[in-house]
Amino acid sequence: MKKHVYKLLSVLCIGFLVLTGCEKDEVKTIAGEGTSGTLSGTATSVSLTRETLEDEVISFTYTGSDFGYNAGIVYSLQFAAKGADFASPREIVLENGTTTIAYTGLDFNNLLLSLNLPLEENSDVEIRLKSAISSNIAVYSNVVTVNSKPIPLTSWVYVPGGYQGWNPATADSLVSVTGNGVYTGVVVFPENELEFKITPAKSWDLNYGDAGDGVLESNGPNMKAPAGGGMMLITVNLNTNTWAMEASPVWSLIGNAIPGTNWDADRDMKFVNDGAGNWSITLALQPGAFKFRRNHDWGTNLGGADGTLSLGGADLSISEAGDYTIVMNPTALTYEIVKN
Numbered sequence: 554m555k556k557h558v559y560k561l562l563s564v565l566c567i568g569f570l571v572l573t574g575c576e577k578d579e580v581k582t583i584a585g586e587g588t589s590g591t592l593s594g595t596a597t598s599v600s601l602t603r604e605t606l607e608d609e610v611i612s613f614t615y616t617g618s619d620f621g622y623n624a625g626i627v628y629s630l631q632f633a634a635k636g637a638d639f640a641s642p643r644e645i646v647l648e649n650g651t652t653t654i655a656y657t658g659l660d661f662n663n664l665l666l667s668l669n670l671p672l673e674e675n676s677d678v679e680i681r682l683k684s685a686i687s688s689n690i691a692v693y694s695n696v697v698t699v700n701s702k703p704i705p706l707t708s709w710v711y712v713p714g715g716y717q718g719w720n721p722a723t724a725d726s727l728v729s730v731t732g733n734g735v736y737t738g739v740v741v742f743p744e745n746e747l748e749f750k751i752t753p754a755k756s757w758d759l760n761y762g763d764a765g766d767g768v769l770e771s772n773g774p775n776m777k778a779p780a781g782g783g784m785m786l787i788t789v790n791l792n793t794n795t796w797a798m799e800a801s802p803v804w805s806l807i808g809n810a811i812p813g814t815n816w817d818a819d820r821d822m823k824f825v826n827d828g829a830g831n832w833s834i835t836l837a838l839q840p841g842a843f844k845f846r847r848n849h850d851w852g853t854n855l856g857g858a859d860g861t862l863s864l865g866g867a868d869l870s871i872s873e874a875g876d877y878t879i880v881m882n883p884t885a886l887t888y889e890i891v892k893n
Contacts, residue, residue: 587692590616592630592682598675599701601665605658606706606731611699612655615647618684618692627685630654634668635677635698643667644683659731665703675702706732707828710789713760714749714775716742722755727789730828734792738826739801742782748775751789751796761794769794784824804832804883808843810871811836819849822881830885835878835893842868845881845888855883862886 592615599610618626631642643664647654656664670676678701682694713724727738740749751761751769762773769789778785778798786801805819822832822845845862847853856866863886871877873892881888 587620587684587686587690588618589684589692589694590618590682592680592694592697594680594697594699597699599661599699601658601662601701601704603704603706603732606662608658609655610658610661612653613680613697614653615682615694616652618682618694620686620692624686629683629685631681631683631693632664632668633679634670635679637679639679639681659706661701662703662706665701666706670703672703672705675700706730708732708736709826710736710791711752711755712738712740712749712787713752714740714742715746716740716749721752721757721760724752724755726826727751727787728826728828734790736789736791737786739784739786739824741784741821741823742778744782747778747780747782749778750775753791761789761796763796767795767797769796784821803848804845804881805849806834806836806843806879807846807849808841808868810838810841810843812839819846822879825880829882831880831882833878833880835876837875838871838877839874840872842870844868845883847883855881855886855888857886857888860887860889862888 592613594611594613596611601610613630615628618628620626628647630645630647631639632645633639633642645654645664665676665678668678670678678699680697680699683691684693685691708729709726711721711724711726713719713721717724725738725740727736729736742749753759759771761769761771763776764770764773769791776796779800784801784803785798787796787798789796801824803821804824805821807814807816807819809815811818811820820834820836822834825831825833844866845855854865855862856868857863858867858869862881862883869888869890871890876893878891878893879888
């Protein structure tokens with residue numbers, strides 16, 4: 554019996570020594586246990602323009618890494634400004650079974666913008682392959698350098714009108730994610746405040762009105778939402794000086810977490826005109842449950858857990874009374890609940 558106890562103590566001691574010798578930080582080089590694959594790119598410099606946004610501008614190809622045994626390897630590309638030593642890289646996980654990833658001008662530009670690179674001059678961006686078999690075991694490839702400069706894309710126009718007191722500085726906006734001159738967004742018009750205009754800036758220096766038949770006219774008559782108002786999707790094309798409007802779907806909250814209701818009254822959310830497709834609302838809630846639904850109809854309702862939504866998913870819970878800001882995305886099927 555004593556022999557068994559001694560053996561067990563020996564194993565535990567060895568295990569303790571092994572655990573205390575491990576580092577919590579990410580291991581960049583694993584001596585004798587991992588050999589990184591190689592990374593190559595199709596260009597060392599990329600010139601981005603609005604005309605090349607839909608074209609493939611660069612691609613990266615990598616070879617597999619080897620950890621000396623059959624390991625499940627997760628591959629990703631890390632991007633960082635040269636000189637940052639990959640301290641806080643932008644990391645893109647690569648799809649299993651692929652060895653090449655290609656970027657359009659738009660995708661590569663968005664990646665460069667996410668690195669907060671200057672818009673006025675070119676920068677060197679360093680890219681490397683990360684091969685990981687756990688959260689703290691990884692090897693890294695050679696570094697590829699690409700010289701490029703992001704271009705500003707996202708732009709806005711504004712919709713001053715009776716619904717907000719005719720003030721361009723505080724008016725709702727329409728967004729063009731790629732800066733191509735076509736702007737879209739959702740604006741809510743009260744039944745008795747239907748008139749509005751379009752301004753390229755938050756001032757009256759230049760404004761557009763309605764010339765009839767969906768045509769914009771500089772300093773023209775007020776534009777007008779349909780009778781009854783409501784949530785309207787507006788599209789403005791400054792390339793052709795045209796505009797269009799149609800009723801927008803409405804996303805709302807419903808549930809007994811809304812004080813004074815018992816699954817019998819909706820609270821409409823507001824569409825966020827930033828190109829991401831989010832809907833948002835800030836309101837007081839009480840302990841209880843709620844769901845999201847489209848056009849006040851149970852035919853399309855979303856629930857879920859852990860930030861992920863699904864059609865007809867589980868009720869979402871509020872455990873503590875307070876003011877909350879809730880953001881949801883019906884396309885990405887995600888949500889966030891923040892207690893203010």
